[in-house]
Amino acid sequence: MKALVLAGGSGTRLRPITYTSAKQLVPVANKPVLFYGLEAIAEAGIVEVGIVVGDTAEEIKEAVGDGSRFGLEVTYLQQDSPRGLAHAVLIAREFLADDDFVMYLGDNFILGGINQIVADFQTHRPAAQILLTRVGDPTSFGVAELDSLGRVVGLEEKPKQPKSDLALVGVYLFTPAIHEAVRGIKPSWRNELEITDAIQWLIDESRTVRSSTITGYWKDTGNVADMLEVNRTVLESIDGRCDGVADSGCEIIGRVQIEEGAEIRNSRIVGPVIIGAGSVISDSYVGPFTSISADCLIQHSEIEFSIVLRGSSIRGVSRIEASLIGRNARVTPAPAVPQAHRFVLGDHSEVQISR
CATH class of the missing domain: 3.90.550.10 (Spore Coat Polysaccharide Biosynthesis Protein SpsA; Chain A)
Structure with missing residues (x-):
């Protein structure tokens, strides 16, 4: 056959x-x-x-x-x-x-x-x-x-x-x-x-x-x-193991696979999660049902229920979920824009501005 x-x-x-x-x-x-x-x-x-x-x-x-x-x-x-x-x-x-x-x-x-x-x-x-x-x-x-x-x-x-x-x-x-x-x-x-x-x-x-x-x-x-x-x-069936490095500042909960060459620094990982070879997770939270591929960087960010493909980086992003991020993508916060208000107000108007 x-x-x-x-x-x-x-x-x-x-x-x-x-x-x-x-x-x-x-x-x-x-x-x-x-x-x-x-x-x-x-x-x-x-x-x-x-x-x-x-x-x-x-x-x-x-x-x-x-x-x-x-x-x-x-x-x-x-x-x-x-x-x-x-x-x-x-x-x-x-x-x-x-x-x-x-x-x-x-x-x-x-x-x-x-x-x-x-x-x-x-x-x-x-x-x-x-x-x-x-x-x-x-x-x-x-x-x-x-x-x-x-x-x-x-x-x-x-x-x-x-x-x-x-x-x-x-x-x-x-x-x-x-x-x-x-x-x-x-x-x-x-x-x-x-x-x-x-x-x-x-x-x-x-x-x-x-x-x-x-x-x-x-x-x-x-x-x-x-x-x-x-x-x-698929992640529901994985076993937890650490072939990479997780420092003493990490909290790893549940079934988490850390592949060889990956580094976890001062981060919280809640499984099931898989982190690919050569990836670095620092000062971040990676939540359940997340796959981080090889050679990725997650820094000062939070992500769960997502797939991140090879070579991508996420820096300084407060929350990502239910996302598919392609290869060599870069996710960062938008530049801060100075706040300003512009009005055309009629006579006797009253306006309240939130701080």
């Missing part, structure tokens, strides 16, 4: 971060989202992985390399522009050959991995197996319709009037039957080849399509709120 990982796309919902960085490489708990998916694939016993890349191909290649760090053998597949998930299958035909495969969206996060899902697919081997989860707003997802016996009878991509609240999670499992399906569909109203249309083609051709409704944690990390939520979830 092989894996097809999608790591293209422009990441418009994460701008301005994704103007200069691939959305799949934005870190949660100081590790790129993409890496969690690759680790899950390796843990499921899959070795051969094709990664579909787009405009950020070089950055993805530099981060992942040949895949050996994950125990994988990686082949890169260039997509000229985002044309839909089914188009990714189409261009990966030669790599996939006639093998079964799992397709994994590189910006998705599934807590607990995919071992059981892969094992279930290999046992029953339907033409396709999809993962579903209940969501509050199905209009933002591919949506599945099930019959009274729980069988998949219909799929629709981002419907204006959803027939259910069951959204497709970004992990799909296929036999080679999907190749005929992706060749048999036409672009949607979004001018993309939709994987939902390809799976619907299988259903219409009386091929078996199974589904599993997951109850565990899943997120499409497509926006800042979801990134922060995934970061929070």
